[in-house]
């Protein structure tokens with residue numbers, strides 16, 4: 321049995337959907353059912369569900385909001401993983417903890433490897449880096465999976481924002497000097513279920529890995545792909561204009577280079593991520609054809 325914390329987020333809901341498709345026993349707990357920063361709540365959940373593997377999909381993910389809500393971000397992203405890791409250590413359960421490209425500063429020329437030093441440039445990134453450290457310090461049987469630029473039919477994300485803006489605007493001005501890999505939460509969920517059996521069986525697989533879709537683009541390229549996939553169905557084809565980060569000031573600084581080298585994941589687990597465009601096109605088409613998908617809980 322796999323237990324997911326943060327079951328109501330985009331990754332949590334995709335895990336539930338992917339597990340149902342594969343008939344993998346999985347229970348996804350929402351924040352109301354289990355607060356990862358509350359030790360008694362986590363202990364009770366583990367006692368109740370008796371998992372072989374815990375997945376932490378819970379986090380404070382509002383990157384700009386974290387700049388003015390540091391305590392909240394630290395509670396979910398640092399204290400929460402520490403509490404979860406301690407509970408897993410006590411019960412000898414493996415933990416898959418999800419982390420982010422934003423632990424890096426983006427100054428590297430080329431894709432980041434797991435061995436590269438972290439140097440976050442935002443409060444969110446610092447809180448996630450501290451969460452990773454807490455997991456490493458507290459629990460041997462951990463897999464820290466760093467991903468990037470997640471989107472899904474569920475929740476709030478860039479893909480859905482672009483589709484919404486495209487309904488009313490004739491021009492979208494999108495940042496073209498930040499580079500990364502738009503990653504489908506559905507594909508990440510499938511990857512997590514793929515690695516679950518070996519991670520449960522083989523403690524030697526513990527460590528830090530990168531998993532994103534294959535290839536990279538910019539937010540501008542990501543938006544262009546969404547619009548191109550949606551336009552033949554919606555008839556809405558706004559111009560997508562490239563702008564610089566400096567033209568779109570935000571409370572949080574973001575790395576110019578978010579590319580993650582996933583070769584260690586591929587070599588270790590034998591699963592190669594798909595090109596980023598494929599899932600962006602498929603998710604976009606599914607959403608514009610059947611917008612109700614966005615809100616449905618999949619049993």
Ligand SMILES: NC(=O)c1ccc[n+]([C@@H]2O[C@H](COP(=O)([O-])OP(=O)(O)OC[C@H]3O[C@@H](n4cnc5c(N)ncnc54)[C@H](OP(=O)(O)O)[C@@H]3O)[C@@H](O)[C@H]2O)c1
Nearest residue numbers: 326328329330331351355356378379381420467468469470
């Ligand atoms: N989104 C991205 O672009 C991105 C990029 C790289 C890495 N990641 C990482 O990927 C993981 C999944 O992200 P996501 O996009 O699926 O996030 P999400 O949609 O924002 O979902 C996060 C979930 O965590 C829950 N949560 C927050 N604090 C909690 C707590 N103390 N106890 C239990 N649950 C709590 C939230 O509950 P409520 O529903 O009640 O708010 C929410 O359902 C996170 O670790 C994130 O840092 C995300």
